[in-house]
Amino acid sequence: MTQMPAHPLLYVQDLVKTFGSGSRAHTAVDRVSFALAEGEVLGLVGESGSGKSTTLRCLMGLETPDAGDLDYDRIDLRKPSRTQRRRFRREVQLVFQDPYSSLDPRMTVGQILAEPLVVSGACPARERRDRVVETLELVDLGAEHLGRHPRDFSGGQRQRIAIARALVVRPRVLVCDEPVSALDVSVQAQVLNLLKDMQSRLGLSVLFVAHDLAVVRYLCDRVVVLRDGRVVETGTREEIYTRPREEYTRTLLEAVPRLDPAGERARRAVRLARAASQGAAQPVA
Numbered sequence: 001m002t003q004m005p006a007h008p009l010l011y012v013q014d015l016v017k018t019f020g021s022g023s024r025a026h027t028a029v030d031r032v033s034f035a036l037a038e039g040e041v042l043g044l045v046g047e048s049g050s051g052k053s054t055t056l057r058c059l060m061g062l063e064t065p066d067a068g069d070l071d072y073d074r075i076d077l078r079k080p081s082r083t084q085r086r087r088f089r090r091e092v093q094l095v096f097q098d099p100y101s102s103l104d105p106r107m108t109v110g111q112i113l114a115e116p117l118v119v120s121g122a123c124p125a126r127e128r129r130d131r132v133v134e135t136l137e138l139v140d141l142g143a144e145h146l147g148r149h150p151r152d153f154s155g156g157q158r159q160r161i162a163i164a165r166a167l168v169v170r171p172r173v174l175v176c177d178e179p180v181s182a183l184d185v186s187v188q189a190q191v192l193n194l195l196k197d198m199q200s201r202l203g204l205s206v207l208f209v210a211h212d213l214a215v216v217r218y219l220c221d222r223v224v225v226l227r228d229g230r231v232v233e234t235g236t237r238e239e240i241y242t243r244p245r246e247e248y249t250r251t252l253l254e255a256v257p258r259l260d261p262a263g264e265r266a267r268r269a270v271r272l273a274r275a276a277s278q279g280a281a282q283p284v285a
């Protein structure tokens with residue numbers, strides 16, 4: 001196994017989560033361990049059902065784990081104090097897969113972005129509007145959108161708004177659960193580049209979940225491969241993509257495009273993203 005970073009910001013050790021009981025018990029997460037260093041982009045990949053979302057949900061406190069340690073910057077997330085919980089909730093932000101269900105349809109964009117600031121107290125009331133506009137501009141949307149509702153936007157724009165909502169409190173860590181898999185290929189490419197750009201401009205640490213290795217390869221410094229709730233392999237991007245140690249990782253890497261339309265879409269999205277970020281006028285898909 002590749003070593004854990006020396007001073008991880010986020011640390012998951014032997015995490016276990018079982019659903020159901022008796023003969024119906026299903027261990028969705030089975031002693032999963034990994035660590036995220038400050039400024040690092042860590043990918044968590046695995047097929048659908050491999051336990052990626054459950055791992056994130058345990059980390060975010062949305063699910064109670066059966067066992068294991070969860071630490072964030074010296075906070076024990078299994079029993080945080082109230083102040084520690086507040087700090088965690090502000091500093092670690094989540095972006096979901098589906099921008100259609102993650103934004104409240106009754107709220108305006110201005111309200112959607114202001115809400116986390118009010119809840120966390122991350123910014124004084126008189127600076128809120130400036131912070132909201134500044135953050136909207138960060139994701140290439142302007143102040144003219146403040147009074148509009150989620151229904152007025154395309155899927156890609158909604159995901160930008162969801163990302164802005166996560167960034168408005170100026171988090172240290174972004175946790176993304178398949179943030180592009182619900183989007184069209186060309187939109188996936190834009191959102192991937194936006195995330196890449198935000199990560200480097202804001203110096204974010206990112207935990208990025210995807211079922212697709214092409215997307216993870218484009219964004220991540222290190223990769224954790226999950227299968228049936230277990231870590232199969234952990235390595236740097238270089239190690240995982242050029243000399244995977246496990247047969248399972250090889251199989252994921254070699255998934256035949258023809259038999260894997262989702263994987264092929266993701267690979268096209270990454271080609272587009274790469275072309276766009278290199279400033280090519282006419283990216284070839």
Ligand SMILES: Nc1ncnc2c1ncn2[C@@H]1O[C@H](COP(=O)(O)OP(=O)(O)O)[C@@H](O)[C@H]1O
Pocket residue numbers: 019020026028046047048049050051052053054055
């Ligand atoms: N709330 C739940 N109740 C019962 N089973 C669940 C629940 N959430 C997830 N599971 C099961 O746990 C396994 C892992 O799910 P999940 O973490 O969503 O995987 P992934 O995100 O990798 O697709 C799946 O078999 C799924 O059916």
Ligand SMILES: [Mg+2]
Pocket residue numbers: 052053054177
């Ligand atoms: Mg999932």
